[in-house]
Amino acid sequence: MAVRTDAGEEAGLHPLGTSASNRWMVSQAHADLVRPRLPALPIAVETRSKSVRFDLARSAIIVIDMQNDFCHPEGWLASIGVDVTSARAPIAPLQRLLPVLRNQRVPVIWLNWGNRPDRLNLSPALLHVYKPSGVGTGLGDPLPGSGAHVLEHGSWSAGIVDELAPAASDIHVAKYRMSGFQDTELDSILRNLGVTTLLFAGVNADQCVLCTLQDANFRGYDCLLIADCTATTSPSYCMAATLYNVQQCFGFVVDSPAIGVALAGLAPDRREAT
Template sequence: MKPIQYALLMIDFQNDFCLKGGYGDQCAGLDWVNPVIPRAKALLEGARAYGVPVIHTREGYASDLSDCPPLRIERSEKAGAKYGSEGPMGRLMIRGEYGNQIIEELAPIEGELQYDKNSYGAFATTTIDEDLKALGVTDLVFAGVTADICVHTTLREATDRGYNCLYVRDAISTLNPYIRKAAEEMIRQEGGIWGEVVDSEAIIEIWAKLKASE
């Protein structure tokens, strides 16, 4: 049996989703995301301490929005935070703006893979699949925002490509608490059709034991 090789996937922990004035704040405030950032940080520090590869993603679009589907722009306006509109951290969801950068607490360090995507799923518009395969990754540990959109889309893409997905429920959130719970429950259906729901502490403990056994 192929040995397990973990990687930590940090999905879209961007200023636009996590800080005041960004897309997430304009849509629903920040109470939905603030509690998961410390657990995501602990997970990130654990991965770094135990030699687990770390991958970061950012959703963002060209300054002229030429790579953003018109329906997505229309729907973001209905949500109350139109893509490309001016905000306190620059234009919302535009690559290169401060709002598009990953929050300071979870910022990538040298050697960690980073992907900019103009899609909800990370596999659709990046080379992440090829890069994970080159690393020998079998099991993807998920942290990120938002649970029902970018996290679930990427998780489903990964499942279709044969990765075992571990959904870290205390390091993942979305704007609506009922949808957040539903996103967890969907993982468990049909014998765990989309993977496993886990806590950050349990994953860090697994990594620690693997490191100790080397």
């Protein structure tokens, strides 16, 4: 069998895998299953409970439901009388944080609600949450003004707000439940990327963000909730309870400036240079 070179390749073998951290080297006669070891990029951040050190090279940020229907003044929630001002609060800090994380090649994952047009992935129990009387505008129904279907995959309603335009390198995952792990490919993507630490942002903190973070914790991921990049249209005590429960049971609570401070001394694409 050929000897592995300094670059991690082997003469006569070809890489097989979509992620640099999870690939084989194969030929017709041989298969090398030893995964490449990416250089670690440890950083330390001050959370609301303690100083936490984690490997940025094995981290990803999941931005949840920053969509027109939840955050736009002409979206679904606004159309049914919800004040979306608080849901828009994460926009500005995310505008500052995401480019810095991308510069370190941290995967940015947009986890957005995106129903099938026929709604066959939605149970009556789920539809009832948003349409308890059976009438009105619920999941998949047309908005009274624009006619856009609520949170339908590929529609304006399910689109990310313009202020947070994704980069070409970002990853998109559609979900259909409060938790982004239920009945989606999210876990497979994260494991293929070699991710062990997850940063969480988006809306609503006490619903989709918390459910996804809890499921991540249950699956063994290390979880950090970025408080100022997370919000809810629920009463303020719901946000307070979310922050308490995350810090008490499921991970750590951090503010984006603390992450910015930790990243400030890193050169762009340091891992690539290494």
